[in-house]
Amino acid sequence: MTALRRLGLAFIGLLLASVLLFMYVNSGAQQAASYIESRDLIRLLKQQDAIWDNEVLKSRIALSHNYDPLVSPLHEMARLWQRLDAIESEPGRHAPSLWENQRDEYLKAIKEKTRLVEQFKSRNSVLRNSLAFLPTVEDDIQGQFAQLSDADKLQLQAVAVDTYDLLLSSMEFAQLTTREIAAEVLLGLNRMDVNKERLPKELRDSVDILSRHIALILREQPRVNELLAGIEAVPVSDHLDGITSLLEKDQAIAAGKYQRNHIYLLVFATVLALILIWLAIRLMRSFGEIKRVNNALQTANDVLEQRVEERTRQLKDTQSELMDTARQAGMAEIATNVLHNVGNVLNSVNISADLVSRKLRSSKAIGLSKAMQLINEHPDDLGHFLTDDPKGKLLPGYLNQLVEAIAVEQQGLIDELAQLSKSVDHIKDIVSTQQSYAGANSLLEPLVVSELLEDALRMNSGALTRHHVTVIKEYGEVPRIMGDKHRLLLILINLISNAKYAMAGVSNHARNMTLRAEVVNGDTLQISVKDEGEGIPEENMTRIFAHGFTTRKEGHGFGLHSCALAAIEMNGHLTAHSEGPGKGATFELQLPLKLAEGEQ
């Protein structure tokens, strides 16, 4: 199918190309150009012919004595004709024999004219010579007459007059070559022949010369005139005109052909244009198709992208859910801690209350009631009783002792209640501290790091005191920062709590926990919590931040994991160092330093 189609296309292409070639070959531009050149050549030929004629006339009236100009136009004409002949003799330019006829006619005319001009040159030159000589020879004769003796002069007067008349009629003949004047000149010549017998020898010679020249004029002048008429009659110019009209006719035909070709070409061009338009439409359609497919692709792409975006958003949501879970877990931890702390304090509250109740139960006040019973048994003889009765005599002393004991007891109760009150205050404190963080979001706020550390310590204070942990504070020069209070506190409480637990088993030395805060390299806030507890074994080092890892029975394995996550959420990181088991551990929180407004 495609092969057939290609073959068809090739055929159409070939057809169009051959039509174009055919039209190019048929185009008459060449013809028109050579027509113009031919017309120009003919014009030049006519010009040269006119120059030639002009030179002939100039020689005729003896204006020019140089015959070169009568030769040179012929050379020029021959050259021009050769060019014209070369153009017009090309086959197909004219109908057969038409051009050949014109050509032969012209050549014949030129040959004839050349012949006549040659004859004219020969004859005109001798004629002009003789005519020019006439006055000289006449002067010569008249001079000789003048030298004659008066008697001879008188006798030959008639001869002199005749000679003069002959001269005049000859010159007239040169101008007006008529039969009458010719007869007159002939008559004069004959009279001269008769007259000269009477002349002296020298004069006779001169007259002979004169009559020879006049005879020549009489002979040559008509011939020269005939030649001139002949030259004029040679139809060189007419033949050139004939050639011109032939050229014009053929040019008109050629122009018609050209016109026709022009129309054909127009039709052909229209066909070509239509084909082009058709192709353009097809191309445009193809473009439309391509555009449509492109659009479809684009749409598919967009849908795909949308889906990817949706998935990404879902992933993000999941992640944030996870984060929330983690945070809730962290909050639970905090709550655990808080409740733990609160529990601890409640413990002491409980102990105090127990103590107070126990003290009240075994209060010495009971002895007072016994003493009052004894008194009441002796309402009448109270004095007696107090002074005489052995029991009664003891009673005042007992009462004194009782008063003392009650005073001590009272004091103890007051102390214990003060402790209780203090514990309750502590709980209040813990709860209020916790409450102050409860609504904290992840927004950044200006923070003083040392205050943050103190808050964290306060939240753990009960436990720390109970476990006899000494907190060593090494706070460096840390400016106010912009930070996430909630996350930082979460991390710190966990770290402090972990340090406390780590040192739970320590008994051989003081339980020291070192808190350090400093700025390193000018752009990082570093907070470290160092304990001197059980340390971290090498093998656990990589796992301690993993979810669910714990070394404690009651642990969730979530604290450090959430701390690490929180650190990462703040673009920081949490690292652990330990020299090994029993050598303590250091946790370092590093955060990019973001200074609060107004800090350097």
Added chain:
Amino acid sequence: MASSGLLLALGLLVGISVTAHAAPLDEPLKPLPPVPALDPKRVQLGLRLFNDPRLSVNNTLSCASCHRLDKGGADDKQFSTGFDGKPLEVNTPTVLNASLNFHQFWDGRVDTLEEQVHDVVVSTAEMASTWESVVKRIADDPGYVKDFKAAYPDGVTAPNIQSALADYERTLLTPNSRFDQYLLGNTDILTPREKFGYERFKEYGCIACHQGVNIGGNMFQKFGVMGDYIADRGNPTRADEGRFNVTGDEMDRQVFKVPSLRNVAMTAPYFHKGSAPTLERAVEVMFRYQLGREPQKNDTELIVEFLKTLTGEWEGKPQ
């Protein structure tokens, strides 16, 4: 400023004086044109061919055998001899300035130098050869073949041989004759007698036929306008009929091409049959038979002196 103005004025003066001095005279006679610029390779070939006897049937004659450049472009004989040693019918005309003649040969039977070469080569009396044999001889010479290849795309052919010879002959002009210098404005170069001679030449009407650039050679004329020279000379032959032999026209009987008078002092004897051995004799015949006049005393001498000023130069040397 003033000095430059002066200089300009001086320059103008010099210019005027130069042009005044060099102004050509307006005369019926014209000075020679410059030698045409032709392909030197062709001209060189023409020179070799001109001196090559292989053009004649028996390798005896070259063009230069009769047209001797050291003898005015002709020879000093009344009739040159043909290939067979027999004398020819007419006196050899000079090859010098021949390119300026309107026709060639005494009877003007050809128009171009190429045709003239052809006529001489195939003439049964002169070289009696054929182009076939001439081309073969030239084409057998490797030197010629090489040079022809260089000068003509189609190498050795008869038309190319004719063209080379004709081109060479077109360079054979004899410029700088004293009379040409006179025509070009150097009027002091002629002696008063020579100038008188020129005046007589014009007055008597010699100028009627001997005019133009070649001082003749541009028209036909009957030999014997005012008298029958050939009958008076006697022993008429076919050659005496002149142009009649070419055209068959009665009017052309005893009509010949008017010969050029350039270098005429070097080309004795004169006329188509070399019948006038000296210039004086030729002038006398012309007076009598062409002009029909009796020259005044000394006028022949003056005219002859003038004619001698028409001798030009060939290769820088006076002819």
